[in-house]
Amino acid sequence: MRQAIGIDRVVKRYGAFEALKGVSLSIADNEFFTLLGPSGCGKTTLLRTIAGFEDVTAGEIALYGENIAALPPEKRPVNTVFQQYALFPHMTVRDNVGFGLRMQGVAPAERRARAAEMLELVHLSDFADRLPTQLSGGQQQRVALARALAPRPRVLLLDEPLSALDLKLRQAMRVELKQLQETTGITFVFVTHDQEEALAMSDRIAVMSNGQVQQVGDPRTIYEAPVNRFVADFIGETNVLPVMVDAVADGRARITLPGGHVLTTDAVEGLAPGAHHVSIRPERLSLATADADLTARVERVIYLGTDLQLLARLADGTPIITRLQNSSRNELPAAGAEVGLTVEAGAARLLLD
Amino acid sequence: MAAAPHASGSLATGWRSLAVPLMLPTWLVIGTFLLVPVVLMGVYSVLTKDFRGGVVWEFSLAAYDQFFVTRGLFGDEPPQIEWTYIAIFWRSIWQAALATLLCLLIGFPTAWFIATRSPRHRALWVFLITVPYWVNLLIRTVSLRFLLRDQGPLNEGLLAIGVIDAPLRIINTDVAVQLGLFYSYLPFMVLPIYAAVERYNFALSEAARDLYAGPWTTLREIVLPVVKPGIVAGCILVFVPSLGAFLAPDLLGGAKTYMIGSLIDEQFRGSMGNWPFGGAVAMILMSLVLLVLLWQARAAGRGRR
Ligand SMILES: Nc1ncnc2c1ncn2[C@@H]1O[C@H](COP(=O)(O)OP(=O)(O)O)[C@@H](O)[C@H]1O
Numbered sequence: 024m025r026q027a028i029g030i031d032r033v034v035k036r037y038g039a040f041e042a043l044k045g046v047s048l049s050i051a052d053n054e055f056f057t058l059l060g061p062s063g064c065g066k067t068t069l070l071r072t073i074a075g076f077e078d079v080t081a082g083e084i085a086l087y088g089e090n091i092a093a094l095p096p097e098k099r100p101v102n103t104v105f106q107q108y109a110l111f112p113h114m115t116v117r118d119n120v121g122f123g124l125r126m127q128g129v130a131p132a133e134r135r136a137r138a139a140e141m142l143e144l145v146h147l148s149d150f151a152d153r154l155p156t157q158l159s160g161g162q163q164q165r166v167a168l169a170r171a172l173a174p175r176p177r178v179l180l181l182d183e184p185l186s187a188l189d190l191k192l193r194q195a196m197r198v199e200l201k202q203l204q205e206t207t208g209i210t211f212v213f214v215t216h217d218q219e220e221a222l223a224m225s226d227r228i229a230v231m232s233n234g235q236v237q238q239v240g241d242p243r244t245i246y247e248a249p250v251n252r253f254v255a256d257f258i259g260e261t262n263v264l265p266v267m268v269d270a271v272a273d274g275r276a277r278i279t280l281p282g283g284h285v286l287t288t289d290a291v292e293g294l295a296p297g298a299h300h301v302s303i304r305p306e307r308l309s310l311a312t313a314d315a316d317l318t319a320r321v322e323r324v325i326y327l328g329t330d331l332q333l334l335a336r337l338a339d340g341t342p343i344i345t346r347l348q349n350s351s352r353n354e355l356p357a358a359g360a361e362v363g364l365t366v367e368a369g370a371a372r373l374l375l376d
Numbered sequence: 377m378a379a380a381p382h383a384s385g386s387l388a389t390g391w392r393s394l395a396v397p398l399m400l401p402t403w404l405v406i407g408t409f410l411l412v413p414v415v416l417m418g419v420y421s422v423l424t425k426d427f428r429g430g431v432v433w434e435f436s437l438a439a440y441d442q443f444f445v446t447r448g449l450f451g452d453e454p455p456q457i458e459w460t461y462i463a464i465f466w467r468s469i470w471q472a473a474l475a476t477l478l479c480l481l482i483g484f485p486t487a488w489f490i491a492t493r494s495p496r497h498r499a500l501w502v503f504l505i506t507v508p509y510w511v512n513l514l515i516r517t518v519s520l521r522f523l524l525r526d527q528g529p530l531n532e533g534l535l536a537i538g539v540i541d542a543p544l545r546i547i548n549t550d551v552a553v554q555l556g557l558f559y560s561y562l563p564f565m566v567l568p569i570y571a572a573v574e575r576y577n578f579a580l581s582e583a584a585r586d587l588y589a590g591p592w593t594t595l596r597e598i599v600l601p602v603v604k605p606g607i608v609a610g611c612i613l614v615f616v617p618s619l620g621a622f623l624a625p626d627l628l629g630g631a632k633t634y635m636i637g638s639l640i641d642e643q644f645r646g647s648m649g650n651w652p653f654g655g656a657v658a659m660i661l662m663s664l665v666l667l668v669l670l671w672q673a674r675a676a677g678r679g680r681r
């Protein structure tokens with residue numbers, strides 16, 4: 024696996040404020056890599072240091088093994104799709120798309136051909152002679168994409184490119200972007216605060232918070248094996264329960280759930296016996312037929328179509344959410360009823376903090 | 377025009393019916409103080425001159441004839457083109473263009489500097505730019521004359537620190553006129569450009585850099601075209617009054633730096649003047665300015681298409 028971008032202990036300070044607190048990442052060639060995190064966690068800042076719009080305070084960024092710290096943006100083989108598109112308002116769509124090629128000194132004939140090819144790729148061939156203001160938001164977004172792809176960069180940076188689009192268009196663009204990445208083979212670094220978007224598109228995800236990377240992994244690992252409370256909470260819906268770890272041996276841990284039931288689950292590295300938390304996804308809980316792991320009192324049942332959501336509380340008041348498939352077999356408990364819940368084997372994930 | 381899309385519904389319609397009475401004062405002011413003087417000048421320009429200033433109410437094209445045609449010292453030679461006044465026009469255009477260029481070269485970086493400060497500081501800088509203009513133009517021009525004199529503070533200062541051995545001859549030269557025009561009209565360049573740069577989306581510059589344009593190329597290809605309306609407005613606001621200026625050339629320039637403004641000014645002074653000729657020169661100047669504005673409006677219209 025060849026490394027496209029190596030980010031080594033990068034720190035970015037604005038005055039006294041640290042926007043990036045020592046970020047290290049290795050992004051592979053041809054990878055669809057996503058930076059995911061809540062607003063203000065430093066995703067844009069990290070992207071801007073890669074593009075060259077911001078200097079780093081400390082640390083190094085390497086592009087295909089070459090340190091790019093001293094290179095201005097125009098010398099980096101990296102193109103950006105800006106959050107607000109930043110299309111040149113005085114140029115036609117064709118000239119916008121051809122701009123990078125013109126700056127690279129590509130001859131007019133080839134420039135025209137390649138701009139046309141790019142517009143074809145994003146289904147905008149009929150709009151080549153329009154000005155950006157004469158396009159819809161979705162079309163502008165695709166022009167921005169075509170403009171950034173036209174010079175054939177080795178890395179494409181995308182800063183929440185879909186956030187300004189409505190839901191339908193956003194979902195369609197997810198598929199298109201993913202396909203585009205696969206056909207072009209360009210390394211994509213994609214920024215979003217939308218976990219669903221991240222899970223749907225990425226080869227790997229880096230979850231960020233507070234200027235730090237919390238976890239890096241493929242969507243499945245991030246979703247099913249979050250390493251800490253932040254990641255577990257941020258990605259999808261989850262139940263975080265306080266537990267006692269009684270013993271750790273051979274990568275397994277014996278834990279006591281609230282209510283006293285004991286079960287064993289995978290340990291995580293660096294885990295010591297004592298008070299900890301586990302994350303249990305709502306869909307990994309079910310109504311107990313016999314021996315229950317958890318006992319809770321139902322507060323509300325919400326009908327969601329394909330699913331049912333059971334909102335309940337444990338004896339100590341901890342809220343717990345259960346997702347049940349909507350099938351005629353289910354006999355639904357009423358509000359106020361006491362139910363037993365079964366935790367699917369391996370579903371209780373120990374968290375480090 | 378911009379309000380048209382909202383001009384539906386009873387409230388908007390109600391306002392529209394009020395438009396005529398509300399606009400009336402504006403039209404009256406424009407009519408009285410703009411149209412009447414222009415028409416008066418136009419009429420004067422085709423009357424016959426009286427000896428001690430003023431006019432005789434008798435139609436005559438003598439003023440225009442005097443401007444464009446010469447028949448020799450005694451008026452008995454075959455008519456030829458009179459170059460004297462055309463030369464004054466030409467020099468005035470040249471001076472005004474140079475002053476405009478100077479204002480642009482200094483005004484653009486100034487506007488850029490102000491527009492890129494934090495919003496609080498911007499207000500302060502704009503305020504500072506306008507401070508000198510609280511003082512009357514005549515007084516400012518006179519003080520500039522004082523400043524630039526052979527024994528003025530500028531020359532004395534430069535002599536004292538040994539940069540020069542003899543006083544710089546600035547006063548009564550074109551350079552002094554340029555300085556005067558520049559100083560008089562700089563804010564008219566800075567303010568519209570500032571307004572345009574303040575609205576400029578700096579992400580466009582980043583996008584250009586990202587697409588392999590260097591800093592200068594970005595300025596030429598992206599920044600200047602996008603803020604062009606502000607630049608054009610600034611140039612017109614400096615060029616037009618510079619063309620008709622008479623304070624700076626009169627007080628700072630020498631005999632050779634005679635501009636249109638002074639020529640017109642002179643025709644209406646005391647008993648030596650020639651009102652119809654003054655009117656004719658004013659009309660010719662105005663036609664010239666209108667041509668410039670028309671050309672600009674057409675260019676802007678083409679750009680927006
Ligand atoms: N130029 C700047 N000056 C000061 N603080 C900044 C600047 N740019 C970003 N920040 C701060 O850095 C943090 C991270 O910002 P950003 O990278 O834009 O977050 P994200 O893209 O994840 O929403 C925010 O708290 C933001 O206020």
Ligand SMILES: [Mg+2]
Nearest residue numbers: 063066067068
């Ligand atoms: Mg951001």
